[in-house]
Amino acid sequence: MDRQVENSEVIRENLEYLVKNHGEIYEAYCRYGELVHEKGGPLDEKTRWLIKVALSTEGQYEYALRTHILKALKAGCTREEIEHAILLVAPTSGFPKTMEGLLILRDIIKEQEK
Structure with missing residues (x-):
């Protein structure tokens, strides 16, 4: 990246x-x-961040997506929950947007594992 x-x-x-x-x-x-x-x-903290992850994925705002993924993780979202939010983008807004979102998520997870 x-x-x-x-x-x-x-x-x-x-x-x-x-x-x-x-x-x-x-x-x-x-x-x-x-x-x-x-x-x-009334939405809870985790749900709000998952929505922001999906919106940033759909809008292809890489910097915002990175920020929202990190904030979602900090709010207690799991990698699986974040990945699900990104996958939900594909049927509505397109497969390429989802694939880019997954690349960014995987990059962040890899950075955190170092």
Whole structure:
């Protein structure tokens, strides 16, 4: 996944630019995301992260998918639960998106096992 390593620096720099030049907007965006995640409804923590994994897989947002997989694991989701969420993308949004999601999940698991 060399592409992720290359992109992570660009993404970090772009985020730093946003925070520096539009900090108030970024803070409001973060707060909105927290409110929706925590107080938006009755779904439990694990389910919310599994949904975010599926949405990131469908949208092919590699950086977001990596972030959401890590947060799902931290919230107690198992590899099997995360994999299931990724597999659910195939019938609705396409097999290639699911295969890319599985590659990213497998890469993260491999990194964690080192």
